[in-house]
Amino acid sequence: MTQPEHQRLLIIDFGSQVTQLIARRLRELNVLSEILPFNKVTDETLREMAPQAVILSGGPASVTEAGSPRAPQTLFDMGIPVLGICYGQQTMMEQLGGKVESGHHREFGRAYVEPAEGHRKEGIFSGLFDGGREEVWMSHGDRVTRLAPGFTVIGTSPNAPYAIVGDAERQFYAVQFHPEVHHTPNGKRLLENFVRLAGFTGDWTMGAYREEAIRKIREQVGDEKVICGLSGGVDSSVAAVLIHEAIGDQLTCVFVDHGLLRKGEAEEVVAMFRDTYNIPLIHADESDLFLGALEGVSDPEVKRKTIGRLFIDVFQKHANDVGGAKFLAQGTLYPDVIESVSFSGGPSVTIKSHHNVGGLPEKMGLKLVEPLRELFKDEVRALGRELGLPEKFIGRHPFPGPGLAIRCPGEITREKLAILREADAVYIDQIRKHGLYDEIWQAFVAILPVRTVGVMGDGRTYDYACALRAVTSVDGMTADYYPFSHAFLGETATRIINEVRGINRVTYDITSKPPGTIEWE
Numbered sequence: 001m002t003q004p005e006h007q008r009l010l011i012i013d014f015g016s017q018v019t020q021l022i023a024r025r026l027r028e029l030n031v032l033s034e035i036l037p038f039n040k041v042t043d044e045t046l047r048e049m050a051p052q053a054v055i056l057s058g059g060p061a062s063v064t065e066a067g068s069p070r071a072p073q074t075l076f077d078m079g080i081p082v083l084g085i086c087y088g089q090q091t092m093m094e095q096l097g098g099k100v101e102s103g104h105h106r107e108f109g110r111a112y113v114e115p116a117e118g119h120r121k122e123g124i125f126s127g128l129f130d131g132g133r134e135e136v137w138m139s140h141g142d143r144v145t146r147l148a149p150g151f152t153v154i155g156t157s158p159n160a161p162y163a164i165v166g167d168a169e170r171q172f173y174a175v176q177f178h179p180e181v182h183h184t185p186n187g188k189r190l191l192e193n194f195v196r197l198a199g200f201t202g203d204w205t206m207g208a209y210r211e212e213a214i215r216k217i218r219e220q221v222g223d224e225k226v227i228c229g230l231s232g233g234v235d236s237s238v239a240a241v242l243i244h245e246a247i248g249d250q251l252t253c254v255f256v257d258h259g260l261l262r263k264g265e266a267e268e269v270v271a272m273f274r275d276t277y278n279i280p281l282i283h284a285d286e287s288d289l290f291l292g293a294l295e296g297v298s299d300p301e302v303k304r305k306t307i308g309r310l311f312i313d314v315f316q317k318h319a320n321d322v323g324g325a326k327f328l329a330q331g332t333l334y335p336d337v338i339e340s341v342s343f344s345g346g347p348s349v350t351i352k353s354h355h356n357v358g359g360l361p362e363k364m365g366l367k368l369v370e371p372l373r374e375l376f377k378d379e380v381r382a383l384g385r386e387l388g389l390p391e392k393f394i395g396r397h398p399f400p401g402p403g404l405a406i407r408c409p410g411e412i413t414r415e416k417l418a419i420l421r422e423a424d425a426v427y428i429d430q431i432r433k434h435g436l437y438d439e440i441w442q443a444f445v446a447i448l449p450v451r452t453v454g455v456m457g458d459g460r461t462y463d464y465a466c467a468l469r470a471v472t473s474v475d476g477m478t479a480d481y482y483p484f485s486h487a488f489l490g491e492t493a494t495r496i497i498n499e500v501r502g503i504n505r506v507t508y509d510i511t512s513k514p515p516g517t518i519e520w521e
Helices: 019-028 043-049 073-077 087-095 187-197 206-221 234-250 265-276 287-294 300-322 334-339 377-386 403-407 414-433 486-499
Strands: 008-013 032-037 053-056 082-085 099-101 107-115 134-140 143-146 152-157 160-167 172-175 225-230 251-257 281-285 325-329 367-369 442-456 459-472 503-508
Touching: 008 019, 008 043, 019 032, 019 187, 043 073, 053 087, 053 187, 082 087, 087 099, 087 143, 087 160, 087 172, 107 160, 134 152, 143 160, 206 234, 206 325, 206 367, 206 377, 225 234, 225 300, 234 251, 234 265, 234 325, 234 377, 251 265, 251 300, 265 281, 281 300, 287 300, 300 325, 300 403, 403 414, 403 442, 414 442, 414 459, 414 486, 442 503, 459 486, 486 503
Parallel strands: 008 032, 008 053, 053 082, 082 172, 225 251, 225 325, 251 281, 325 367, 459 503
Antiparallel strands: 099 143, 107 134, 107 152, 152 160, 160 172, 442 459
């Protein structure tokens, strides 16, 4: 591990599903933050990384249990500011001489923290409690029952007498609630105060990221050739343009048409990269290969793994066509990396596998170049603007690597894919016509694995049902459904049923993430 080029904040992850939101809030403040699982943070890691401050995340464990996660004890002797959140507060108290107990009143959801008597509104709590109390989001079963030496209570809630505590001399602070989530309105202000207290100047910008990424790509690649897996989506396209800026014609993009793309997408991608950017491009029509391998497959994980395996095979074949390519570039993002880590390799639970995450088989002999794997989706868009990509393209909704395969629950057939493409095109056209496209994070149609009875004219139909999906989000880690008007939904359903042969029923998915995911599979 090399010495940091920027002021760096380390987030030690104890397994909270919202740890990534801490990083997002800090990135918004131009603070470079890095998340590492607690079991990957050693004394040596801390010395080499030399963070300017550390945040301890929440997590599902109980500090009262034997073998529960802990922060390195060395951390508390480094003389740097530390902020503990939820479980992070509890392990901090236990490790520094306080006490945490189970069996008290649990506290989940909205709560209100009152300032402790004599509390001063300065430092990390500047601007808080101006209204007398703060609305926060709690999610805990254990609670601190005795403070560690040196700490004082700053705020309390009905079920958390030590909701906010601090040791100003050592610059140690801890909160029982989650300041990183949207439901804690002033949580971002608290985090902003903490990084200011820690001396961060906000030196991490997308312009700086671009320059460093280009330098790192050149250092990693040298004069070797690179092939880039181009899907046509924002992620892989930004990665391709960035790498091309770094190494020019050493890069060849391989655009795999796996037969699972949206209507007209292949033509758009080829036109943009060959005509606009003049980047060497291989258009590989491998639809028969992919659809043949997916025939009869209905399990979503098998679909993803099959597509991932075939992508590797296809890239291996075209790497040979390029002649001597030594690197494979991918548009892997930070949420992909986080969601693909299991507890055996890190504290977060595996949600789903991602076809573009992980090491390549040794037989390929290709090394990975993933210049976006530290970025969230909105940061990729910011980098795309920095690189000069058209705004219309940068603002495109995300499209998954497995494509329409995971929008077709159950068995995949060419007939169902053709129906799905037409329905999706009508839906997106409706959204654009009503001026809603830029308000929505992602919108698509899923064709359902059921047929329903309908009536058209004087005849009976027995066709597929489909589900419309549209969500709002900041980074894809959490999402809520978009509140279309009933008039819009009725108009859209009418158009799909009238214009798309094979669909006679339209539904709208109003599930948030969590508990659902954005995609259907």
